[in-house]
Amino acid sequence: MSEKLRESLSAAMDGEADEFELRRVMDEAGKDRVLRDTWERYHLVSAVLAERTTDTSLRSRDALRTRIWEALDYELAEIEAENVVTEIEAPVAGGASSPWMGRAVGFAVAFGVAAAVLFGSGVLEEQPPGAGVAVLTVPDAGPDRVDDAPALTHEQDLTRNNAYVMHHVQQTGLNAGGMLPFVKMVTFEKAPEVVVADEPARSE
Amino acid sequence: MPGRIYSASASNALRLVQALVLLVGAAVMPVFAADRDTADTPHAWLERMDRAFRELSYDGTFSYFNGSDLASLRVVHKEVDGVQRERLVHLNGKRREIVRKGDEVACIVMPGDELLELESSIPSGPFARAFVRGYQNVQDHYRLTLAGSERIADRLAVRIDVQSRDADRYGYRLWLDEANAMLLRSELVSAGGQRLEIFQFSRIAFGNEVDDAALRGHEGDGAMISHLRLSKPPASGGTHADVPWTAAWLPGGFRMTASDIRRKPSDLSSVHTLMYSDGLAAFSVFIESMPQQGAGSMRSRMGATVTLNRRMQDGEGAEYLFTLVGELPDDTAERILSGFESSR
Numbered sequence: 434m435s436e437k438l439r440e441s442l443s444a445a446m447d448g449e450a451d452e453f454e455l456r457r458v459m460d461e462a463g464k465d466r467v468l469r470d471t472w473e474r475y476h477l478v479s480a481v482l483a484e485r486t487t488d489t490s491l492r493s494r495d496a497l498r499t500r501i502w503e504a505l506d507y508e509l510a511e512i513e514a515e516n517v518v519t520e521i522e523a524p525v526a527g528g529a530s531s532p533w534m535g536r537a538v539g540f541a542v543a544f545g546v547a548a549a550v551l552f553g554s555g556v557l558e559e560q561p562p563g564a565g566v567a568v569l570t571v572p573d574a575g576p577d578r579v580d581d582a583p584a585l586t587h588e589q590d591l592t593r594n595n596a597y598v599m600h601h602v603q604q605t606g607l608n609a610g611g612m613l614p615f616v617k618m619v620t621f622e623k624a625p626e627v628v629v630a631d632e633p634a635r636s637e
Numbered sequence: 638m639p640g641r642i643y644s645a646s647a648s649n650a651l652r653l654v655q656a657l658v659l660l661v662g663a664a665v666m667p668v669f670a671a672d673r674d675t676a677d678t679p680h681a682w683l684e685r686m687d688r689a690f691r692e693l694s695y696d697g698t699f700s701y702f703n704g705s706d707l708a709s710l711r712v713v714h715k716e717v718d719g720v721q722r723e724r725l726v727h728l729n730g731k732r733r734e735i736v737r738k739g740d741e742v743a744c745i746v747m748p749g750d751e752l753l754e755l756e757s758s759i760p761s762g763p764f765a766r767a768f769v770r771g772y773q774n775v776q777d778h779y780r781l782t783l784a785g786s787e788r789i790a791d792r793l794a795v796r797i798d799v800q801s802r803d804a805d806r807y808g809y810r811l812w813l814d815e816a817n818a819m820l821l822r823s824e825l826v827s828a829g830g831q832r833l834e835i836f837q838f839s840r841i842a843f844g845n846e847v848d849d850a851a852l853r854g855h856e857g858d859g860a861m862i863s864h865l866r867l868s869k870p871p872a873s874g875g876t877h878a879d880v881p882w883t884a885a886w887l888p889g890g891f892r893m894t895a896s897d898i899r900r901k902p903s904d905l906s907s908v909h910t911l912m913y914s915d916g917l918a919a920f921s922v923f924i925e926s927m928p929q930q931g932a933g934s935m936r937s938r939m940g941a942t943v944t945l946n947r948r949m950q951d952g953e954g955a956e957y958l959f960t961l962v963g964e965l966p967d968d969t970a971e972r973i974l975s976g977f978e979s980s981r
Contacts, residue, residue, distance in 0.1 A: 589928070589930055590935065590946065591937075593928075593960070594935075594937065594944045594946065594960065594962075597921070597923050597944065597960050597962050598939070598942060598944055598962050600910070600921065600923075600962075601912075601919075601920070601921040601942075601962040601963065602942075
């Protein structure tokens with residue numbers, strides 16, 4: 434790994450990388466195992482440090498929202514960018530940016546969510562990579578619906594939906610209060626059963 | 638016994654018992670004395686439930702059924718030296734514990750359990766805040782009635798039915814301890830009366846029976862401990878980002894409580910998230926550019942929570958993936974999602 438790339442990686446960790454730099458790190462991470470390992474070590478160290486810190490940003494709702502989104506984003510990154518390990522950007526709007534340490538904690542949350550979704554899902558465990566799921570057709574397309582794709586859905590869809598369910602449950606807990614959202618999370622072991630599915634976007 | 642109908646005489650007798658219980662309760666528990674005159678209304682009971690979660694000491698085991706799986710958990714709550722302390726233990730499967738001391742939270746899991754930090758939104762008690770805080774809106778769209786008394790966890794409980802006034806949301810049945818208003822059981826029910834989620838204590842002890850030692854987490858056997866700080870409830874109104882989509886139709890009483898925009902790291906594309914609530918029920922909508930892989934339109938359900946994906950186009954023909962997640966009937970979710978319009 435070149436020194437320039439290492440600098441870009443540090444900048445990405447610090448949230449100082451511009452779009453071009455971030456893309457470069459992402460692209461290289463897909464090819465460079467050393468870079469991926471370095472990235473993981475940075476996050477591991479930061480996660481350990483984060484356990485001993487009392488980062489005041491964690492006290493705010495926006496920081497927590499950021500952490501939840503990091504969890505979601507990490508999981509999505511795993512889905513959509515094979516072998517690419519990267520970091521998220523601060524929110525575009527509606528939330529607060531988080532410092533390096535806060536985002537490092539978010540990585541740990543992200544890993545937890547991703548692993549829970551991936552390994553806790555009986556559906557996914559049963560599906561070989563790339564396998565589709567037999568589906569039914571929903572006839573009531575809305576005015577802007579697009580209905581010209583083949584009738585298969587992918588495990589990425591299930592994984593993405595699981596991440597969204599987790600996000601919704603956490604947000605419900607924040608907004609409404611109550612122990613039930615937490616109970617839902619702590620007992621979340623399986624993907625929801627698909628009862629109806631129809632046209633995926635495209636067949637790659 | 639859900640759906641049980643009480644005769645007028647039984648109901649009157651029940652109210653008399655309730656009044657007596659409350660009178661005695663008010664004498665021994667000053668915290669509830671202010672409710673003495675209005676205690677026999679659903680609202681008064683819900684207010685007491687809210688306080689019960691925070692002010693009572695309790696140690697109980699409850700079950701939670703989400704429509705397909707049954708989980709068992711133990712909760713211990715007590716105020717020690719003016720500090721709220723709480724412990725929640727997952728009794729089945731992987732051992733997971735949450736130990737809370739004021740705003741400080743420790744999550745105890747065994748090695749290999751990756752649900753390490755999911756407790757970050759652990760709140761102070763089930764349901765109560767939502768029912769009380771959104772009461773006015775709740776009244777407009779839910780009908781609250783006292784529905785008799787039953788025995789739950791070997792204790793007398795008052796049942797409150799929270800029935801939806803339309804078919805666009807689910808209802809609730811709540812059983813509150815007659816002596817102290819603690820929530821002993823709740824059901825989330827469909828319009829047809831189907832129970833979608835059940836929460837119920839099987840055993841619960843109060844007051845001096847709660848041992849301080851029960852608040853201490855079990856940290857042995859190589860358990861991993863993560864220390865976090867509890868987040869504060871969001872300010873009213875939440876945060877709102879400029880999202881170029883609007884819902885053309887929402888069920889009555891639902892309003893947007895938060896909106897946000899984030900970028901995905903994989904391609905720097907943005908995901909819009911919108912959250913709506915009527916005070917009790919809530920749903921989230923996620924909007925993103927059509928992914929290159931997957932993105933099938935599908936509907937799934939786990940208990941009361943539906944997940945719905947749909948492909949939509951904006952005015953320029955660009956494709957987007959919409960995902961709705963929430964505690965809603967299928968038809969309502971479909972109608973909401975199909976009504977989204979581009980506002981640009």
